[in-house]
Amino acid sequence: MSNTGNKTTSDRRVGLWLVGALGGVGTTAALGLAAWQRGRCDGTGLVTQLPLFAGLDLDRPDQFVVGGHDIRRSSYRQSIRDFQQRSNVFEPALAEECLPILERWGDNIRPGTVLQAGETIARLAEIPEAHAARTPWAAIERIQTDLRDFRQRHRLDQVVVVNVASTEPPFETGEVHESLATLRPALDRSGPAVLPASSLYAWAALDLGWPYINFTPSLGASVPALLELAQERRAVVAGKDGKTGETLLKSVLAPMFALRNLRILSWVGHNIFGNRDGLVLDDPRNKASKIRTKDEVVAQIVGYRPQTHVSIEYIESLDDWKTAWDFIHFQGFLGVKMSMQFIWQGCDSVLAGPLVLDLARLALWSQRRGDSGILRHLACFFKSPMGVREHDFFVQFRLLEEYVRSACGG
Numbered sequence: 551m552s553n554t555g556n557k558t559t560s561d562r563r564v565g566l567w568l569v570g571a572l573g574g575v576g577t578t579a580a581l582g583l584a585a586w587q588r589g590r591c592d593g594t595g596l597v598t599q600l601p602l603f604a605g606l607d608l609d610r611p612d613q614f615v616v617g618g619h620d621i622r623r624s625s626y627r628q629s630i631r632d633f634q635q636r637s638n639v640f641e642p643a644l645a646e647e648c649l650p651i652l653e654r655w656g657d658n659i660r661p662g663t664v665l666q667a668g669e670t671i672a673r674l675a676e677i678p679e680a681h682a683a684r685t686p687w688a689a690i691e692r693i694q695t696d697l698r699d700f701r702q703r704h705r706l707d708q709v710v711v712v713n714v715a716s717t718e719p720p721f722e723t724g725e726v727h728e729s730l731a732t733l734r735p736a737l738d739r740s741g742p743a744v745l746p747a748s749s750l751y752a753w754a755a756l757d758l759g760w761p762y763i764n765f766t767p768s769l770g771a772s773v774p775a776l777l778e779l780a781q782e783r784r785a786v787v788a789g790k791d792g793k794t795g796e797t798l799l800k801s802v803l804a805p806m807f808a809l810r811n812l813r814i815l816s817w818v819g820h821n822i823f824g825n826r827d828g829l830v831l832d833d834p835r836n837k838a839s840k841i842r843t844k845d846e847v848v849a850q851i852v853g854y855r856p857q858t859h860v861s862i863e864y865i866e867s868l869d870d871w872k873t874a875w876d877f878i879h880f881q882g883f884l885g886v887k888m889s890m891q892f893i894w895q896g897c898d899s900v901l902a903g904p905l906v907l908d909l910a911r912l913a914l915w916s917q918r919r920g921d922s923g924i925l926r927h928l929a930c931f932f933k934s935p936m937g938v939r940e941h942d943f944f945v946q947f948r949l950l951e952e953y954v955r956s957a958c959g960g
Contacts, residue, residue, distance in 0.1 A: 564609050565706040566910050567697060569751045570715030571618025571659050574825050574870055575765065575792075577629040578903030579714070580655060581640065584648035586611035586907075595904035597931075598911050602951060605958040607918075608911040617658030617700045619693070619751070621675040626652035636869040637825075639897055658704075660696040663689045663750060666743035668719040670830050686745050686753075687737040693754035708917065710910045711755035711762045713748055713789075714902070716830040718768040721746045730782070733775040745769075752776055756785045761913035764789030765906060772936055777923065786917050788909065788925040791933040793943075794901040796821060796874035796894055797847055801943040803878075804851040813881045816857040817848050823872035823898060828864040847933070847941045872898040905931055919957065927953035 566583070568576040585591040591611075593599030598608055630645050630652075661679035664672040665686065675681060683689035701709050726732045726744055736744040737753075745753065748768035755762040756771065756779045764770030764787075771777065771787045780787045793801065796819055807814050841860050849855040878890040909931055916925055929935035930946035940946055 562609065562613055562708075563615065563704065563706050564613050564914055565700060565704060565709035566614050566616050566907075567700065567709055567711045567755075568616065568618035568906075569662065569711065569713040569748075570620060571616075572620040572622060572624045572626065572629050573714060573716070574629075574633070574827065574899035575714040575902045575906060576618060576620075577626055577633070578899040579712075579906040580616050580626060580652060581630060581645065581648055582903050583611055583614055583616060583907060584651040584655075585644055587614075587651060588647055590644050590647065595900075597905070597908045602954055606915055606954065608915050614910075615658070615700075615704045615706065616655040617660075617696075619660055619662035619696065621662045621664055621671075621677055621680040623676045626656050633870065633899075637871060637897060639870070639900060658700055662715070663693070663747050665689050665747055665750060666718075666721070666745065667716075667747040671716050671718065671747075674716070674826070674830075684740050685738055686743055686750055689747075689750045690737065690754045690757070693751060694758060697754060697758060697760070708914050709760050710913050711751060711760055712906055712910060713751055713762070713764045713766050713768065713770055714906060715748065715766060715768070716827055717766050718746050718748055721749075721769045723769070723773050727773040727775050730775050730778050733773075749773070749776065752787070753779065756780045756783055756787065759783040759785045761786045761788075761917050763787070763906075763909045763913055765792040765902070765909070767791040767934065781923050784920075784922045786913055786921050786925050787923065787936065788913060788928045789932060789934075789936050792902050792905055793931060793933045794898070794905065795872055795896055796876065797933045798943065799874075799876070799892070799894060800847045801851065801941050801946070804848050805942045805944060807878075807880060808852045814848065814852055814856040814878060815881055815887070816859075816877075816879045818859045818877045819861070819874060820876075821860070821862045821872065821874045822865045822868060823862075823870070824864060824866045824868035825870045825898060827898070828862075828866075828868075850939065850941045870898050870900075872896055 570576050630640055633640050661677040663683050664675045664680045665683045726736050746769050748770045752762045752771035762771055770789050845858055845860045874894045876892050881887050924937035926937040927949045929938040
């Protein structure tokens with residue numbers, strides 16, 4: 551067995567702190583982890599269960615404790631019931647078996663913050679504490695109090711913070727965000743916030759020296775000052791925007807057109823879904839963040855800019871079943887124009903949930919290994935990977951393979 555400080559693998563305890571813990575992705579990740587602990591999960595959908603990772607000392611499911619922040623009054627029981635009624639997912643017997651674990655974890659959930667999260671997200675907040683912070687630093691201090699308490703109460707060796715909250719509107723950055731020296735003093739000022747909520751969580755985690763993963767398109771840790779903080783505290787960071795559906799297919803199919811020397815003329819993607827994320831993205835300001843990350847993939851892969859169009863529409867009746875229709879118009883030999891169409895339908899949270907567990911395990915392991923800053927080898931998990939401009943899924947996955955093999959001495 552390998553050692554982490556004075557702890558062996560068998561007695562190490564780790565925490566998974568979810569920002570947006572009671573949302574669809576947070577609930578699915580927690581339920582999946584509980585089912586895995588109970589031996590009711592076979593590892594399908596978990597990248598880290600591939601043979602490639604067998605040589606890494608990744609944390610087992612029974613080593614995890616879950617906690618988190620949320621802005622709504624709910625529970626894992628209620629969230630699972632909503633999934634079962636509206637999306638017809640989660641086997642009742644499995645959910646019932648896992649509820650004792652989930653209810654214990656639910657006791658760890660604390661009120662989040664909506665400071666500078668945008669009007670649409672602020673309207674979802676049902677807890678007065680979510681609106682309480684008057685300055686960014688006040689919000690950060692409360693978040694850090696919750697994080698420290700979680701680690702101390704459960705005697706955890708490590709904690710990873712993963713943002714799975716709703717998508718914020720784009721946040722404009724400026725000179726104040728270029729360094730810690732300019733950003734730190736601004737955090738204690740009232741008035742217009744200098745960081746959105748996603749970045750306040752990022753600061754709180756990184757300042758403690760803990761891994762922070764941004765599974766959303768929100769700003770998170772993607773400003774120079776926060777990356778400087780990560781290096782200063784020897785913390786690891788990765789993001790942004792989990793790649794689970796239509797964009798995953800784009801990053802797989804676009805290389806085929808490039809390598810066959812078929813010229814893409816236009817690529818139209820129409821997305822419809824109806825969960826809470828869809829409701830938030832029905833606000834054009836929040837939608838702009840999502841479209842920005844989805845619409846840059848094809849041009850980067852093929853090396854030129856075909857006409858592209860991405861649309862996202864809220865269709866309430868679909869709930870968590872995301873459906874995408876894509877139309878690809880391309881030109882082949884002798885100038886002949888052809889087309890390809892596909893329809894992708896998947897349960898959004900069920901696609902995302904296992905990737906959250908993958909990222910948590912890999913980030914915790916990388917920190918134990920002594921890494922700091924951006925984990926570029928995790929690019930294949932994200933639509934807009936930090937520190938990597940490459941969008942070809944297979945090239946991205948090779949980065950992960952090379953990292954793992956190097957770590958295993960291969």
